[in-house]
Amino acid sequence: MQLYNFNQMSSVLLGGSLGDRSILVCQGRCCRKDGSKKILTALESQTSGDIKVMPCGCLGQCGNGPNIIILPEEKLYQRVSPKDVSVLFLTHQN
Ligand code: FES
Numbered sequence: 001m002q003l004y005n006f007n008q009m010s011s012v013l014l015g016g017s018l019g020d021r022s023i024l025v026c027q028g029r030c031c032r033k034d035g036s037k038k039i040l041t042a043l044e045s046q047t048s049g050d051i052k053v054m055p056c057g058c059l060g061q062c063g064n065g066p067n068i069i070i071l072p073e074e075k076l077y078q079r080v081s082p083k084d085v086s087v088l089f090l091t092h093q094n
Pocket of ligand 1: 028030058065
């Protein structure tokens with residue numbers, strides 16, 4: 001799993017609607033091929049009511065997936081695997 005700041009593209013891709021604690025999980029074709037559905041399912045099964053987990057379209061980072069974005073921190077994680085899910089929740093708890 002790799003981490004990048006995502007703030008330069010987020011306002012364009014998300015229409016500037018940042019704020020709530022959310023996890024966006026790319027479900028674009030390339031990320032689905034790399035297993036993003038399993039990431040989405042794992043995140044949805046472990047989330048609390050305070051964190052929204054949502055599928056999203058291509059994030060323009062194809063080839064490095066599965067890709068997810070943590071908001072409001074605007075952190076882009078690439079090559080996420082299901083075993084990373086617990087670490088992600090611990091890292092981004094309030
Ligand atoms: S399909 Fe996920 S970044 Fe393009």
